Amino acid sequence: xxxxxxxxxxxxxxxxxxxxxxxxxxxxxxxxxxxxxxxxxxxxxxxxxxxxxxxxxxxxxxxxxxxxxxxxxxxxxxxxxxxxxxxxxxxxxxxxxxxxxxxxxxxxxxxxxxxxxxxxxxxxxxxxxxxxxxxxxxxxxxxxxxxxxxxxxxxxxxxxxxxxxxxxxxxxxxxxxxxxxxxxxxxxxxxxxxxxxxxxxxxxxxxxxxxxx
Amino acid sequence: xxxxxxxxxxxxxxxxxxxxxxxxxxxxxxxxxxxxxxxxxxxxxxxxxxxxxxxxxxxxxxxxxxxxxxxxxxxxxxxxxxxxxxxxxxxxxxxxxxxxxxxxxxxxxxxxxxxxxxxxxxxxxxxxxxxxxxxxxxxxxxxxxxxxxxxxxxxxxxxxxxxxxxxxxxxxxxxxxxxxxxxxxxxxxxxxxxxxxxxxxxxxxxxxxxxxx
Numbered sequence: 001x002x003x004x005x006x007x008x009x010x011x012x013x014x015x016x017x018x019x020x021x022x023x024x025x026x027x028x029x030x031x032x033x034x035x036x037x038x039x040x041x042x043x044x045x046x047x048x049x050x051x052x053x054x055x056x057x058x059x060x061x062x063x064x065x066x067x068x069x070x071x072x073x074x075x076x077x078x079x080x081x082x083x084x085x086x087x088x089x090x091x092x093x094x095x096x097x098x099x100x101x102x103x104x105x106x107x108x109x110x111x112x113x114x115x116x117x118x119x120x121x122x123x124x125x126x127x128x129x130x131x132x133x134x135x136x137x138x139x140x141x142x143x144x145x146x147x148x149x150x151x152x153x154x155x156x157x158x159x160x161x162x163x164x165x166x167x168x169x170x171x172x173x174x175x176x177x178x179x180x181x182x183x184x185x186x187x188x189x190x191x192x193x194x195x196x197x198x199x200x201x202x203x204x205x206x207x208x209x210x211x212x213x
Numbered sequence: 214x215x216x217x218x219x220x221x222x223x224x225x226x227x228x229x230x231x232x233x234x235x236x237x238x239x240x241x242x243x244x245x246x247x248x249x250x251x252x253x254x255x256x257x258x259x260x261x262x263x264x265x266x267x268x269x270x271x272x273x274x275x276x277x278x279x280x281x282x283x284x285x286x287x288x289x290x291x292x293x294x295x296x297x298x299x300x301x302x303x304x305x306x307x308x309x310x311x312x313x314x315x316x317x318x319x320x321x322x323x324x325x326x327x328x329x330x331x332x333x334x335x336x337x338x339x340x341x342x343x344x345x346x347x348x349x350x351x352x353x354x355x356x357x358x359x360x361x362x363x364x365x366x367x368x369x370x371x372x373x374x375x376x377x378x379x380x381x382x383x384x385x386x387x388x389x390x391x392x393x394x395x396x397x398x399x400x401x402x403x404x405x406x407x408x409x410x411x412x413x414x415x416x417x418x419x420x421x422x423x424x425x426x
Binding site for chain 2: 012191197
């Protein structure tokens with residue numbers, strides 16, 4: 001029943017790399033931010049469909065596996081669905097292709113309501129122009145006893161943190177200094193005082209920091 | 214012979230708390246930033262003169278002890294000496310009292326040259342209006358085979374990092390979000406690529422991150 005957030009950030013707190021472009025929609029630094037996460041066996045299997053067992057199996061992989069466990073519904077921003085790229089195409093089904101990796105109901109925050117979109121693998125996009133608080137409540141009603149993930153992007157996650165909706169925040173801090181892009185922690189002074197904070201260093205050098213109620 | 218920097222920072226990268234005042238010269242958040250460092254047995258003994266053996270003795274204390282080892286000379290900014298507070302008093306000997314904790318030659322960066330000041334415990338303040346590069350070179354000539362520390366404040370440390378003078382940067386990251394104050398990492402994009410970066414979590418929850426050549 002927890003509301004969860006997982007993010008990859010740099011040591012200087014950048015969660016959304018600068019300068020996203022059509023050729024590089026996540027920004028040019030995305031690869032540096034998520035390299036160790038993408039190297040895990042779990043990520044390779046769940047996202048790339050690699051069933052050879054390749055990939056790392058240490059601490060990073062344990063967090064990657066936990067990421068995919070126990071989520072019954074998700075909340076994402078419009079940009080993460082892809083609306084901002086194709087706002088006027090009613091046939092656009094998001095940038096995730098025919099098998100979006102969510103496999104659960106997904107509430108998409110948008111200013112433009114539209115009909116739900118369903119996929120065979122259990123993913124169902126439902127659009128909401130209400131508040132982040134309403135969207136999380138709706139996701140909770142769909143998730144049943146399972147958790148809700150606020151999946152991103154950064155502004156959606158920050159809205160959920162500011163509204164104090166998040167029960168568990170896990171950040172994988174990669175020790176790189178990006179120096180530009182959207183930062184997670186800005187204006188969240190005192191966030192730590194609402195949680196118990198623990199940290200763990202992975203073999204890769206990534207520091208996993210968890211804020212839990 | 215290494216040039217070293219040690220800093221306490223928050224998870225959001227703040228190294229210099231906001232709003233320093235005469236009553237609270239290090240800023241109101243200073244205590245939150247350095248609490249685990251000040252709790253170590255080494256700090257209590259070396260800075261407070263507490264010889265009872267009180268204080269923590271784990272990972273934080275190991276870094277605290279290393280901080281005081283092997284430094285033959287130091288470079289600090291004028292604010293850290295106290296010049297900014299008392300610029301026109303020729304008898305002002307800094308805010309460190311009669312036993313400054315340095316116990317080695319200290320180059321103080323200033324725009325106003327003045328005569329050196331010596332203390333019985335080995336501390337000797339020498340003032341320089343030259344560049345950070347020149348100040349570090351002068352400190353190295355005084356340190357002999359020992360290391361040079363760039364001790365602070367934040368702008369002095371950042372100048373040394375920007376000039377690529379630092380061989381080892383150790384940051385003790387306390388998992389608090391301060392949200393205001395001077396940040397260490399700004400404009401240091403790619404700093405990590407010049408170093409090998411390792412991390413270690415202390416019993417206190419502080420994450421010690423070391424950038425070493």
